[in-house]
Amino acid sequence: QVQLVESGGGLVQPGGSLGLSCAASGSIFSIYTMRWYRQAPGKQRELVAAITRGGSTNYADSVKGRFTISRDNAKNTVYLQMNSLKAEDTAVYYCNTYAATITTYARDYWGQGTQVTVSS
Numbered sequence: 001q002v003q004l005v006e007s008g009g010g011l012v013q014p015g016g017s018l019g020l021s022c023a024a025s026g027s028i029f030s031i032y033t034m035r036w037y038r039q040a041p042g043k044q045r046e047l048v049a050a051i052t053r054g055g056s057t058n059y060a061d062s063v064k065g066r067f068t069i070s071r072d073n074a075k076n077t078v079y080l081q082m083n084s085l086k087a088e089d090t091a092v093y094y095c096n097t098y099a100a101t102i103t104t105y106a107r108d109y110w111g112q113g114t115q116v117t118v119s120s
Contacts, residue, residue, distance in 0.1 A: 002026040002109040004095045009114030016118070017083045022095030022111055024076040031099040032106060034071055034078035038091035038116075048093070049080060063089070085118045092116075 008020040024031060033052050039045040049069035050058045057069055068081040078095060095111035 002028055002031075002097065002099050002101060004097060004109055004111035006093065006095045006111045006114040009093060009116045011117045011119065012085055013120050014085060014087055014118055016085050017081070018085065018116060020080040020082070020093055020095075020114060020116075022078045022097075024078075024097055024099065024109075027101045027103065028076060029100040029102045030106070031073070031076055031097055033098045034069075035096040036069060036078070036080045037094045037096055038089075039094070039113075040088075040091040043091075045094070051078065082116070085116075087118050090116060090118050 003025050004022050006022045012018050033050055035050040036048040037045050038048050048060050048063055049067055051069045051071050066084045071078045092113040093116050094113045097109050098106055099109060100106040
């Protein structure tokens with residue numbers, strides 16, 4: 001099994017920055033794509049950013065140019081650097097990975113989420 005633990009959430013003023021991290025652990029065979037999702041109250045969960053094992057990235061239009069996703073394959077960790085934060089970025093952010101364990105084929109795993117609140 002794969003466990004994902006997010007960290008770095010908190011309260012920040014508009015225009016500020018936060019960095020999130022998500023560390024994967026367990027009987028990992030290979031981690032493929034890693035993603036950050038977010039869900040605000042009353043809204044559907046949406047994909048924020050994704051990164052492949054090779055480093056190719058994709059971003060939601062709403063965060064493009066402000067957020068940066070990166071990963072350290074040696075540490076099984078994905079990061080999300082969030083700059084120029086806006087109130088509409090307020091949400092619970094979830095780490096997601098498509099990974100295979102030593103005994104199972106690849107599937108999606110989810111972290112428990114971390115709250116990001118952007119408010120003045």
